[in-house]
Amino acid sequence: MPDAALEVWGDPIEHSLSPALHSAAYRQLGWDWTYGRRRVTEAGFAGELAAAAPTLRGLSLTMPLKTAAFAAAATRDDRAELTGAVNTLLLRDSAPRGFNTDVGGIVRSLAEEGIAGFEEVRIVGAGATATSALVALAELGARYVEVAARRPLAIAPLQDLGDRLGMTVRPVPLTADAFAPVPLTIATLPGGARLDPLAADALAGAGGLLLDVVYGHWPTALSAAWDRAGGRAVSGAGMLLHQAVLQIRIFRTGDPAEPLPDEAAVVAVMRRALMGG
Structure with missing residues (x-):
């Protein structure tokens, strides 16, 4: 395949x-492709994109650039439209095409844990990643989603999105000392987020499997609570891996549904790279 240059942008980006x-x-x-990283601020995104786009095949975007990338995309896939976030830009065409592969990363990561879907689940946190988690859960058939967050007002956009997806989204305070039992919890809090130990233990005692999207700060406060409760907690490493697989599909053909050649072998080497081996 012809040479191509790709990059990941964000602020910070060193990690x-x-x-x-x-x-x-x-x-x-x-493939003789290269993939670098570049620190780009939200304020500087438009200028950097205009200057770099002619030399790049595509971009991966991390925080805080997913909203700016959404605005820059001339077309967007359904997952991007639903979440308002683009983490992948395909630049080889005349106009940028935007995709959200975080949703698919969550779905595929849960599939590795044997989860094809639950009707009732819980999300912890109400930020941008919670939006992708909600769309992923809708694809898995969830109909009732409890969202635990520090600021109840932050849950309102998730409730609106839930209405569009045919789901009931119910807010609960993150400081609660008792939660209804669910078979699956997706935590979307930042890695260094502080959490009341009593609330963390209450979540762990009634939370089923924990998928914590954090992968660089492990264990998290929640995963430690799950460990104390004897539950199972998995990090966001699987989500990171599988969203990257979908990105590479996009960079190759523009279609996130078209598998890579011998994709199982590709996933295996990516997993080893993720583990540092």
């Missing part, structure tokens, strides 16, 4: 594992 994941995949595929 990103995306270059290791993508570079491992390109080597396995035999």
Whole structure:
């Protein structure tokens, strides 16, 4: 495949594992593609994109650039439209095409845990990642989603999105000392977020499997609470891996549904790169 340059942008960006994941995949595929990283602020995004787009095949976007990338995309996939967030830009065409692969990353990560869907689940946190989690849960058939957050007003956009998706979204305070039992909890809090230990233990005692989207700060306050309760907690490493696989599909053909050549082998080398081996 012809040479191509790709990058991941964000602020901060030094911690990103995306270059290791993508570079491992390109080597396995035999592509002479490069994948770098660049610190880009939200204020500087438009100028950086205008200058760099002619030299790049595509971009991965992390915080805080997903909303700016959404605005820059001339077309967007359904997952991006629903979430208002773009984490992948395909630049090889005349106009940028935007995609959200975080949703698919969550779905595929849960599939690895044997989860095809639950009717009632819980999300902890109400930020941008919670929106992707809600769309992923809708795709898995969830109909009732409890959202625990510090600020109840922050849950209102998720309730509106839930209405569009045919789901009931119910807000609860993150400081509660008792929660209804659910088979699955998706935590979308930042890695260093502080959490009342009593609330964390209450969530763990009634939370089923925990998928904590954090992968760089482990254990988190919630995963530690799950450990104390004897529950199972998995990090966001699987989500990171699988959203990257979908990005590479997009960078190759523009279609996130078209598998890569010998994709199982590609995923295997990416997983080893993620684990540092």
